[in-house]
Amino acid sequence: MTPLAIIEAGAPQDCRPHPRFLLTRPAWQALTAALAVEEATDLLSLWAEPGMVHAALWTAGRLVLASCPAAEGRYPALSPARPGAVRFERMIRDLWGLTATDGIDARPWLDHGRWPAAPPLAARPAPVPYPPPQPEFLAVEGEGVHQIPVGPVHAGIIEPGHFRFHVQGETVARLEVRLGYLHKGTLSLMLGKPARVAARFAGRLSGDATVAHGWAFAMAVEAALSFTPPPRALALRAVMAELERVHNHLNDWGFVCNDAAFAYPHARCGVLREGVLRAAREAFGHRLMMDRVAPGGVTDDLTPAGIAAIGAALGKVAEDIPALRAIYEGHASLQDRVVGTGIVAPSLVARFAAGGPVGRASGRRFDARATPGYAPYAAARVPVLAAGDVDARVRIRIAELEESLRLIEALLADLPAGEILAPLPQRGGEGVGVTESFRGECLHWVALDDGGLVRAVFPRDPSWLQWPLLEAAIEGNIVADFPLCNKSFNCSYSGVDL
Amino acid sequence: MSGRPLQKLLWPRLARGLFSRPLTDAAPSPPPEIAAALAERLEQASQRRLGRSLAIRQVDAGSCNGCELEINALNSVIYDLERFGLRFVASPRHADVLLVTGPVTRNMREALLRTRACTPEPCWVVAAGDCAVDGGVFKGSYAIEGGVGDALPVDLVIPGCPPTPTQLLEGLLALLDAQQPARAKK
Numbered sequence: 001m002t003p004l005a006i007i008e009a010g011a012p013q014d015c016r017p018h019p020r021f022l023l024t025r026p027a028w029q030a031l032t033a034a035l036a037v038e039e040a041t042d043l044l045s046l047w048a049e050p051g052m053v054h055a056a057l058w059t060a061g062r063l064v065l066a067s068c069p070a071a072e073g074r075y076p077a078l079s080p081a082r083p084g085a086v087r088f089e090r091m092i093r094d095l096w097g098l099t100a101t102d103g104i105d106a107r108p109w110l111d112h113g114r115w116p117a118a119p120p121l122a123a124r125p126a127p128v129p130y131p132p133p134q135p136e137f138l139a140v141e142g143e144g145v146h147q148i149p150v151g152p153v154h155a156g157i158i159e160p161g162h163f164r165f166h167v168q169g170e171t172v173a174r175l176e177v178r179l180g181y182l183h184k185g186t187l188s189l190m191l192g193k194p195a196r197v198a199a200r201f202a203g204r205l206s207g208d209a210t211v212a213h214g215w216a217f218a219m220a221v222e223a224a225l226s227f228t229p230p231p232r233a234l235a236l237r238a239v240m241a242e243l244e245r246v247h248n249h250l251n252d253w254g255f256v257c258n259d260a261a262f263a264y265p266h267a268r269c270g271v272l273r274e275g276v277l278r279a280a281r282e283a284f285g286h287r288l289m290m291d292r293v294a295p296g297g298v299t300d301d302l303t304p305a306g307i308a309a310i311g312a313a314l315g316k317v318a319e320d321i322p323a324l325r326a327i328y329e330g331h332a333s334l335q336d337r338v339v340g341t342g343i344v345a346p347s348l349v350a351r352f353a354a355g356g357p358v359g360r361a362s363g364r365r366f367d368a369r370a371t372p373g374y375a376p377y378a379a380a381r382v383p384v385l386a387a388g389d390v391d392a393r394v395r396i397r398i399a400e401l402e403e404s405l406r407l408i409e410a411l412l413a414d415l416p417a418g419e420i421l422a423p424l425p426q427r428g429g430e431g432v433g434v435t436e437s438f439r440g441e442c443l444h445w446v447a448l449d450d451g452g453l454v455r456a457v458f459p460r461d462p463s464w465l466q467w468p469l470l471e472a473a474i475e476g477n478i479v480a481d482f483p484l485c486n487k488s489f490n491c492s493y494s495g496v497d498l
Numbered sequence: 499m500s501g502r503p504l505q506k507l508l509w510p511r512l513a514r515g516l517f518s519r520p521l522t523d524a525a526p527s528p529p530p531e532i533a534a535a536l537a538e539r540l541e542q543a544s545q546r547r548l549g550r551s552l553a554i555r556q557v558d559a560g561s562c563n564g565c566e567l568e569i570n571a572l573n574s575v576i577y578d579l580e581r582f583g584l585r586f587v588a589s590p591r592h593a594d595v596l597l598v599t600g601p602v603t604r605n606m607r608e609a610l611l612r613t614r615a616c617t618p619e620p621c622w623v624v625a626a627g628d629c630a631v632d633g634g635v636f637k638g639s640y641a642i643e644g645g646v647g648d649a650l651p652v653d654l655v656i657p658g659c660p661p662t663p664t665q666l667l668e669g670l671l672a673l674l675d676a677q678q679p680a681r682a683k684k
Contacts, residue, residue, distance in 0.1 A: 114604040120640050152609045155588035157556045157570050159563050160606060181605045182560050185639035200635055207564025207660065251567075264508060270574035271521055277571070287662060288564055326507045494562045 003034045003041045004059045007066045015430040015445075016223045018372075020054070020065035028068035028076055035081035042353035042366075043078060044465075045443050046088035047458035048096040050123045054458070056432070056443060058353065063372055063434065065445070070098045077103035084352040084465050087496075095187065095498075097122040107136055110180040110497065120188060140166035140174050148479065152181045159493035163482075170478045175471045182497035190457050195221040195295040195424060195446075198454045202444065203290050205459050206495035211237070211244045212437030213459060213495075214293035216444040219374065219433025221295040224448050225425050231416040233297035234376045239411050240280075240289045240298075241435065242404040243310070246317065247276045248438040249397040249404075252490050256394050257328065259483040260337040265324055272317045279313035282306055297421035307412055318405050325398060338391040342473040342485035346386060354465045356440025357396040358489055362388035368436040380407065380436075390488040400438075426452045439463060439492065461495030522578040526664050528672035536654060536676035551583030552673060555593035555617065559610045559649075560600030560642060564660040565627040569597065571663045584670050590616040595673065598650075599660075601629040601636045602643035614650055622653040622673060626666060631655045 001009075010021030023031065035041060041059040048054065053075045054067045068075050077100035078085040089100040090109035097119035099106075111118055113132035117125035137147075145168050152160035162178040186205060190198040202217030203210045215237050222229055254269030277287040283306030284292050292299050328334065344354075349362035359366055360383065369380040383399035385392040428450040435442050440462030449455040470489045474482055556569055572579050579585060587593050590613045602610060614623070625646035628634035633644040643649050656669035 110605075112605045114607070115640055116604075117640065152606065153557055153590075153613050157558075157566055157573075157586060159558050159561075159566065160609065181603065181609070182558075182600070183603055183605055183641050184560055184601065184636045185641035186636075188641075189636065189639055204562040204564070204635060207562035208567055210562075210564065251570075264512070267575050270571070271576060274571060274574055274576045288567065288660070290564065290659065323507055323511070330507065492563065 001030070001034060002059075003031055003038055003057065004062075004064065006031045006034055007057070007064050010066065013067070013430065015065060015432060016226065018056075018063040018065060018432045020067060020430070022067045022069075025068060025071065025076065028066070031066065032076050032078055032081050035078065039350070043082040043084050044353060044441075045445075045458065045460040046078060046085050046092065047445070047460070048092045048098050049447075049456040050096060050121070053092060053098060054445065056445070056460075058366075061371065063432065065432065073097060074099050074101050076101050079104045082351075084468065087464060087468070091498075093119070095119055095121045108133075110183045112180055120185065135162075135178055137164045137176050137178075138174065142168060142173065144168055145173060161493050165479060165482075167479060170480070172474050172477055172479060172482070175474045175482075177467055177471060179467070179493060180497055182494045184494075184498070186459075186498045187457060190454050192453055194453055195448065198446075198457065199293070199295055200291060202459055203293070205498075206461055206463075206492040207288060207290070208248055209244065209437040209439060209442065209461070209492065209495070210288055210290045211240045211293060212435045212442050213444070213461070214291070215241060216433040216435040216442040217446065217459060218293050218295040219435065220431040220444040220446040221424070221433075221448070223431030223433060224429030224446060225427060225431070226429070227296070227422075227424060229297045230419045230422055231376070232301075232418045233420045235411050235415050236298045236302055236420060237293055238376050239302070239310070239408055240284060240292060241437075242408045242411070243276060243280050244289065245404045245438040246314070246401055246408075247273045247280075248490075249401045250276070250317070252397055252487065253324075253328075253394060253401075255487045255490075256338065256390065256484060257334060259487050260334050262331065262334045265328060268320065268324060272313075272320055275313040275316055279306075279309040282309035294421065296424045297419070299421060301420050302415070310408065310412065314405055314408060317401070321398070321402060328394070328398075335391070337481070337484060338394060338488075339389060341390045341481050342477060342488060344388045344469050344473045346388060348469060348472055349388070352465045352469055354440070354469055355462050356436075356438070356466065357393050357400070358466045358469060359440065360384050361392035361396045362386065366441070368434045368441040372434060374435065376411070377407075390484050393488040424452070428452070428455075437462060439490065440466065461492050463491035463493075463496050466491050467496065520578075521575050522581070523576055525582070526668050526671070528668045528675055532654070532669070532672040533675040536672055550674065551585070552594045552622075552670070553585060553587045553592050554595045554597050554670070555587055555590045555613070556597045556599070557590075557610055557613050558599050559606045559630070559646065560603035560636075561627060561629060561660075565599035565630075568660045568663050568666060569599070569626070572666055577663050577667060579667070579670075582667075582671060582674065584674070590614075591618065593617050593621070595622045595624055595670075597624045597626055598646045599627045599630050601633040601639075602646055602649045603641055604643065605641070607643055607649055610646075610649055623650050624654045624656060624669065624673070625652045626656045626658075626661055626669070628657055628659045631657050634659060
């Protein structure tokens with residue numbers, strides 16, 4: 001049986017618009033066995049609530065959810081069949097105390113042994129009686145191998161995380177990333193809150209993708225309530241989401257050049273990006289457009305002055321891209337650093353189901369705006385490359401930048417009139433929202449109780465499936481190229497630390 | 499990929515920059531009440547060692563990365579931080595100021611305290627962003643300390659979610675301004 005057939009044989013649950021099926025433990029076991037032999041099904045997310053684990057899978061061009069009861073705190077692991085499940089399983093054990101039987105990695109992930117009670121989201125967390133344990137890293141054997149520990153406090157202005165390099169001479173034999181430093185207890189704060197209040201946390205899961213995460217959460221809530229937001233609100237969300245993509249891609253493009261010690265593009269991208277952020281403030285009242293997407297619509301309407309500000313800022317970006325691209329492509333000192341550096345094989349990207357520019361630079365054509373697709377996007381052109389190196393990830397970003405400029409122009413030229421925020425119905429339900437951030441797809445699942453309060457929730461940042469590939473990208477490269485590789489991925493730390 | 503046509507593209511742009519007005523904004527003026535309050539506190543400290551510049555080490559102690567985006571923007575040519583004698587340094591051992599963001603997660607507390615221990619005296623701690631002030635929206639979570647002040651003595655707070663680069667700049671200029679009376683005295 002295919003994974004889809006096994007899932008669809010389960011008991012259907014009322015989850016919209018993508019169905020969820022409750023499987024028995026043997027059926028879940030059969031699912032893991034089927035996933036081991038069938039490679040076409042992608043595992044997009046794995047999370048839990050007390051006594052139950054849920055998985056989101058992309059199979060046969062559809063998104064389906066499957067659940068398995070975790071009797072006595074255990075459930076059959078998916079990690080032997082899908083390596084992308086490893087960190088989810090470690091996270092589930094740390095937050096809910098549910099153990100993946102036969103999981104391939106049982107080390108703690110988010111739990112550094114410093115919380116007053118653990119597991120924090122279990123029915124009954126207990127005080128932790130022992131001091132924080134020393135982290136364990138995977139070993140490397142060989143002549144002359146030594147370790148370079150980096151972080152959690154880094155030299156640049158970036159988020160905290162620990163990188164453990166095993167190197168042989170200049171060459172990286174293995175990188176292992178240890179995260180969790182930013183764990184803020186976001187999920188626990190969302191529980192029991194009305195959807196509009198919980199949305200503030202979705203908007204702060206990863207500040208640089210605040211619009212995309214805010215939208216995915218709002219979409220999940222609206223799906224759960226079978227509520228359609230006003231058309232003008234959808235168009236304004238898309239304008240904000242594309243502005244967010246533009247300012248982030250400009251940032252990443254500039255920083256990759258800067259990490260190759262080539263300062264001009266960084267300075268120029270910084271100027272263009274600042275123009276976009278100021279236009280966003282003029283148009284929506286906040287530079288990063290935080291809290292502007294709310295379940296039910298958007299909070300700020302766009303005035304003619306705002307439209308003019310966006311047009312002026314994006315006009316400058318469009319004018320500069322050709323020259324910047326020529327400078328990026330034409331300087332051997334820069335190209336020498338980015339071409340052929342940090343290659344991720346397409347087969348690996350497919351195994352981990354990594355989305356965003358990381359996936360599309362290695363041949364995986366997944367863009368939530370196209371599949372499963374959502375309003376108001378009709379047909380987003382999705383660039384795909386196969387090289388999988390730093391250069392390919394930069395080129396995908398440049399192409400997406402140009403596509404976003406085109407999309408915003410089209411959206412602004414044809415803005416629907418009408419209201420921007422409608423009251424939500426007061427009832428329960430369960431829904432899924434998927435939006436495409438500049439990093440890849442944000443996948444939010446939410447269950448509301450009859451009073452409209454959040455009963456269970458899981459916002460999945462695209463970085464979950466990209467971080468492990470960074471470890472693969474740097475293997476065999478020199479230590480000095482790590483900043484380039486890292487910046488070309490630009491995974492979110494906060495987004496996965498929850 | 500030959501160099502010559504490309505130099506044609508970059509060099510004229512750089513040359514144009516020599517003859518055009520800079521893109522940098524005019525300097526904002528720090529709020530007088532912040533400067534006055536700080537002046538009093540800093541009077542006793544030894545200002546001579548600092549001269550007119552401050553070296554800043556940024557520490558993310560649990561932010562959502564929104565604050566980091568705006569702090570990075572300070573380094574752009576639009577704000578041009580270095581014209582004020584302010585610059586970001588790679589190590590706390592080179593720093594006068596720790597610019598801390600985030601609600602201080604329990605998982606980052608030790609790293610923050612160790613960073614403070616590595617910073618030579620005199621050191622000013624600036625809590626930037628609503629989370630760093632008092633935990634912000636994350637107040638009450640099991641996973642946070644509740645604000646930078648719950649882990650370290652704080653000299654200056656810059657609220658905002660996130661604070662804009664202009665607000666950050668105003669706060670940092672207030673730190674510089676606060677040194678003026680002490681210097682004039684000696």
